[in-house]
Amino acid sequence: MTEQIPVQPVRQVHLLLVDDHPLVRDGLRARLETIASIRIAGEAGTAEEALAIAASAPVDLILMDINLGTGNGISLTARFKTEYPHIAVIMLSMHEKTEYVNQSIQAGARAYVLKDAPAVEIIEAIDTVIAGGTYFSSGLNRQTASSDAGQLLTQREQSILKCIATGKSNKHIARELGLSVRTVETHRLNIKRKLNIEGQADLIRYALSNVIV
Structure with a gap:
């Protein structure tokens, strides 16, 4: 049966x-x-x-x-x-x-x-x-979604974007901000969605071009 x-x-x-x-x-x-x-x-x-x-x-x-x-x-x-x-x-x-x-x-x-x-x-x-x-x-439009990241992103997400601009890995960001690597990965995903960014390379380029470190 x-x-x-x-x-x-x-x-x-x-x-x-x-x-x-x-x-x-x-x-x-x-x-x-x-x-x-x-x-x-x-x-x-x-x-x-x-x-x-x-x-x-x-x-x-x-x-x-x-x-x-x-x-x-x-x-x-x-x-x-x-x-x-x-x-x-x-x-x-x-x-x-x-x-x-x-x-x-x-x-x-x-x-x-x-x-x-x-x-x-x-x-x-x-x-x-x-x-x-x-x-x-x-x-x-990419410009529409990302022209004012300061208003779209939370303070934590802005901190992570600043770390990305300095070339830090998820592990280094997690250690610096006292977060788990999984949490950092989730924040990165949310940042890309909010800014209408698709890939990791585009995210890094955006961070380098738009974030003052």
């Missing part, structure tokens, strides 16, 4: 869609509700509706538009960070300007994805944020 291996249930992410355009929400729902790991917890067109849903239903993650007609998605993100810190926010926006990216991150957003991004990129952003990381749309 063959032993039956129990199938592990898929952990679902409860996702709230916040956009003041019903057609946009319909499109997002159509893209995402076919994915087994995603459950649409609700839709909101205003800040008040979004807060009401968060207060009455389980929500893990929000896809948030910046322009909400009568409200502002960046301000609403900051409010969620204060009132519902367990809920992660992905900013889904048509704006590519640095000021919007920086303001969103400062408000507490964990990712910034352009609305015209392919569905696979939105799903990748969701997976990355749920895993604890940060994500920036590949459609963002």
